[in-house]
Amino acid sequence: MQNDPLILPSPAKLNLMLHILGRREDGYHELQTLFQFLDYGDEMTFSVREDGEIRLLTEFAGVPHDHNLIVKAARQLQAQSGCTLGIDIHIDKILPMGGGIGGGSSNAATTLLGLNHLWGLGWSEDQLAALGLNLGADVPVFVRGHAAFAEGVGEKLSPEYPEEPWYVVLVPQVSVSTAEIFSHPLLTRNSLPIKVRPVPKGNSRNDCEAVVTELYPDVRKALNLLGKYTEAKLTGTGSCIFGAFPNEADADKVLHLLADTLTGFVAKGSNVSMLHRKLQDLSKETGTRYS
Ligand SMILES: C[C@@](CO)(OP(=O)(O)O)[C@H](O)COP(=O)(O)OP(=O)(O)OC[C@H]1O[C@@H](n2ccc(N)nc2=O)[C@H](O)[C@@H]1O
Ligand SMILES: Nc1ncnc2c1ncn2[C@@H]1O[C@H](COP(=O)(O)OP(=O)(O)O)[C@@H](O)[C@H]1O
Secondary structure (H helix, E strand, O other): OOOOOEEEEEEEEEEEEEEEEEEOOOOOEEEEEEEEEEEEEEEEEEEEEOOOOEEEOOOEOOEOHHHOHHHHHHHHHHHHHOOOOEEEEEEEOOOOOOOOOOHHHHHHHHHHHHHHHHOOOOOOHHHHHHHHHHHOOOHHHHHHOEOEEEEOOOOEEEEOOOOOOEEEEEOOOOOOOHHHHHOOOOOOOOOOOOOOOOOOOOOOOEOOHHHHHHHOHHHHHHHHHHOOOOOOEEOOOOOOEEEEEOOHHHHHHHHHHHOOOOOEEEEEEEOEOHHHHHHHHHHHHHOOOOO
């Protein structure tokens, strides 16, 4: 068992396109979406406890301890594996909540991968992804750690290799509820499935954009402002807006020009998540398999 704290990143994702094909009987929506990670995210620290307790030491505004996806992920893994060890978890949270960049799902996935290692469970990625899907439709892609075309409710993943540009991500100061957008009567739900891959050019729209910009004027404003410099799009159900640039300097320049009116950040797109890169580095250093 490892006694030193394990520090792992918990990256954000973007949906480079998002089409809604229909609604299932259980209310969930059939999607086609292209996920890519950002080299930008939270940092999580895990310390094993012998007494079986699971404690998240960082407080989240508006999210009670037991509802936090980090705690839920740890508890489900502990219950399903029969592990008697516990964990203390600390997080430096920089990802906005309800931003469409998957912070909660990413935190859950980092927890599953971190605890699988620290508790010595030896679960496969398939097992962890299946557990993760119970916690949220976006958790499996973070468990797998590779950019992917996703179908179903987001769980059928095929690896993809989109370009890895630098992005400006604008963060309107509103939290968008995914459930609110998916239950909206005016949401487009009849996009035709894309049958070829990689996704052909001209298919990069996000079907949630019309409803989200109608409900949240701040999101529309961010879309219009970034749209003056590059193609600007919504990620997931928002609120964040992103646009691609060929290099960091160009992205920085645009963020700087918008800084009076909007907050945001610059980050590189990545097809292998920084969590998985860190786990691979740790494996090389210690000769232990981390994932
Ligand atoms: C839309 C996407 C695109 O990546 O991202 P976000 O905007 O949330 O980041 C995801 O599909 C979101 O995944 P996630 O945030 O894990 O959603 P969940 O917790 O599973 O679901 C929240 C709610 O959204 C609705 N929902 C979610 C996914 C889906 N394919 N169809 C749905 O109808 C359901 O009403 C569900 O109760
Ligand atoms: N660890 C967590 N980090 C962020 N949000 C969490 C977490 N646990 C639970 N939540 C809840 O999940 C909601 C969605 O969060 P998040 O995944 O960050 O946004 P999105 O799904 O829009 O990308 C939050 O508003 C919050 O209520």
